[in-house]
Amino acid sequence: MLRTEGVTMKFGGLTAVSELSLDIGKGEIVGLIGPNGAGKTTAFNVITGVTPPTEGKVFFKGEDVTGLARHQVTRRGMARTFQNIRLFKDLSVLENVLVGCHLQMDSGLFASTLHLPGYRRKDREARAFAMELLAEVGLAGEAGELAVSLPYGKQRRLEIARALATRPALLLLDEPAAGMNPQESVELMHFIRRIRDQFDLTILLIEHHMQVVMGICQKLWVLEYGVTIAQGDPAAIQRDPKVIEAYLGVE
Ligand SMILES: Nc1ncnc2c1ncn2[C@@H]1O[C@H](COP(=O)(O)OP(=O)(O)OP(=O)(O)O)[C@@H](O)[C@H]1O
Structure with a gap:
């Protein structure tokens, strides 16, 4: 459904995202996690056509959509929400x-x-x-x-x-659980699964709330300073020493 090949985004001397290669299948719920400033929102902006990447390609439903404008990406079936509503x-x-x-x-x-x-x-x-x-x-x-x-x-x-x-096929959610209490977060997990099933969606989400991430994501990509430091299922990610050091250890 969504594939990125070596997506890199530089702002002047700063590499916000470095060679990100995502591969997300139809119907999956996938998480993009990492500490503040890791490049998650920048990755969303590149995928959804807000900014073209410095290098690399974005494929959506098999089509190269790199550099297309936001409305063109929307028309093809991608929708998102924002960190700040x-x-x-x-x-x-x-x-x-x-x-x-x-x-x-x-x-x-x-x-x-x-x-x-x-x-x-x-x-x-x-x-x-x-x-x-x-x-x-x-x-x-x-x-x-x-x-x-x-x-x-x-x-x-x-x-x-x-x-x-x-009427998206792919929904990108930027920190959907931000500001929610534990009860609301549990409800949100059920809600996300339900809309995935009901609207036949694939979902990519950025989230800091570990209970939500581990509870609903089938696959995770972990970024630190723009670099993908780990990728895998939630159980493997939780055991990964690099991830524990970079991210989970400071939770
Ligand atoms: N338009 C921009 N111009 C210059 N630097 C930027 C721009 N957008 C993002 N950055 C920088 O790129 C890096 C990654 O930022 P980004 O917002 O993608 O991180 P994030 O993982 O989404 O963080 P958070 O969890 O705080 O939202 C940061 O160092 C940020 O300051």
Whole structure:
């Protein structure tokens, strides 16, 4: 589903990501972990087309998507959430999800401005789909409220619903458990597994919360200063001396 070949990202003299080679199969839940500043978010930015890599290639569903713009990557079925929640604060919960739906709709500005019949039908369908997604993430009752009025955990779910609205095959989650208590984290694990099954997703997540990482990821890549220091299943990673020293030891 997703493969990167020797992806390197340099900012001036700093190598934020060095020769990262990921290989993620359809339906897998995979974790990208490492201490602060290890290059995880930079890797997400390269994969999702925010910045082209300095070197290396990104393949998505077998296609070379290196250097494509963000909207082109979205169209091909990749969606993400952000470490710092990025919702449209002045829009309602429903409208936030509709933004995601419209990113995937192919009617142009012309049709939408003139409110042509085809557009109106698509708009109705988008609203129905958005309401379905809100029901899935447990926010149907809050559809008309302002996004900013939701408590933190619900804003995270809304961000995921908006990402799902683009009908992705691959979902990238940047620290989905950030700021959650242990009970919320357990619920989040069930939630992530459920949406993976229900929406036929492949999931790549960045997470510091070890209980979540070890609980749901089938495979892990561990970065330190941009370098991949370990890769494998959670049990092997937990035993890896380099990982213990670099990361788990300081938890
Ligand atoms: N646009 C940029 N310009 C210059 N340096 C950058 C830029 N983006 C990231 N960096 C640097 O690249 C390194 C990796 O940062 P990145 O945010 O990818 O790490 P991270 O693993 O996501 O960290 P965290 O867990 O704190 O989010 C850091 O040293 C950071 O300061």
